[in-house]
Amino acid sequence: MMEILSVTGPASIQDLGRFDQYRFGVGTSGAMDEVALRAGNILLGNDENAAAIEIPMMPFKLRFGRDMAFALTGAGVEAEIAGRPIPPWWRSHARAGDVLTIKAMSRGARLYLAVGGGIDVPMILGSRSTQFRGEFGGWHGRPLQAGDTLPCASSTAAIDELGIEPADITLARPDAAADQTIVRVVIAGEYDAFDAATQALFWSGRWKITPQSNRYGYRLQGPDMKPKAPVEKRSHGIVPGVIQIPPNGQPIIQMRDAQTSGGYPKIATVIRADLWRVGQARLGSELRFEQTAYTDALAAEAEMSTYLDRLRTNVRLVEELRACR
Known part of the structure; x- marks a missing residue:
């Protein structure tokens, strides 16, 4: 105990x-x-x-x-x-x-x-x-x-x-600036509800993680993200990684304690292979979003799996060598 x-x-x-x-x-x-x-x-x-x-x-x-x-x-x-x-x-x-x-x-x-x-x-x-x-x-x-x-x-x-x-060393993103986390995302259901200029702001913006962030969700501060027209949706299923845009125009990334449904428009979703990066991003630090194709998201997950496979193999080999002494 x-x-x-x-x-x-x-x-x-x-x-x-x-x-x-x-x-x-x-x-x-x-x-x-x-x-x-x-x-x-x-x-x-x-x-x-x-x-x-x-x-x-x-x-x-x-x-x-x-x-x-x-x-x-x-x-x-x-x-x-x-x-x-x-x-x-x-x-x-x-x-x-x-x-x-x-x-x-x-x-x-x-x-x-x-x-x-x-x-x-x-x-x-x-x-x-x-x-x-x-x-x-x-x-x-x-x-x-x-x-x-x-x-x-x-x-x-x-x-x-x-x-x-x-x-964070083995799977590091080489183009990340100091105190900034690059997060790969795929576009989500209501992406086209935002005009081209607003979409561009989403990709170019530096999004600060505010003190109101926790295991439920990360509330971000950055450019104003308003849709072309108000989007009113019934609550529907959401999962960790979904990025929603509430009426104040500041994104929320749903995290591991997120509710299972919500009605805010979804602009993108963090790929599973990068959720851990978001989880290790500090309050006050910046996120930058990078658009990723579905095939690249699968490749990123394979890279993460390869890292874990290598850990399993290396630990097993060390234990076998020690047992032979």
Whole structure:
């Protein structure tokens, strides 16, 4: 088990999410950075859907109740356990009573703390993810608090150290400016409701992520995006990644805790392979949208899959070599 000693902001338990409940109006939830969550579980030899802690703000501190392996992936952070530094994208070990302290976040927006075997909270509607809107899943359906004691499943993960290549380096976009995230999107259903000049603003604009952004949606600030005529639509199905334009003309990117339906016009949708980039974009930083064809979106997803396949292979080879010693 692990005891939360101190927490800042809405840290929560997340896995890859629940994807078969849309017909009941239940959204996906799940990790904002799926790549980082998968990578942490790969490092530990877990099922890649094992639940971990998503930590969006620092500082954060917990105590391990028994010996176990753990991994930190996602954002770059300054962290230490029992006085020794722990780099990000790294598997390490904890002894019973060790305190893990995560002090600061140097880059990115979310850190994932995975443990050998995963966090053993109940499976609800096919997932262990916290669903804040419905107040279920995770740890009592709420953000973690100091004093919470989290159960952990048993594991055969090696209690040693191993590092891997961060996704933001391996899958980096070479044309991105400092403090700017390039996000590939495909056009959506109401794209033609905007005139050519407004469409051009969408592509050329630098969109600031406002403080009103969270797991439900990222509210952006930039050029005024008004349709040629008011668009009144009945609520219809939406998914994470959909970019809607509300009446104020400022886009909203639906994120992992988004509702399952909405009526605002949709101008574009973030491709699945880039949702993790949005999840790691900081408040106050800028997004820039890049139009992408469907075939290129599939190629980007294949690139992400190749990265994860390489991690699986490399970790397996290291473990086999160590077993032969």
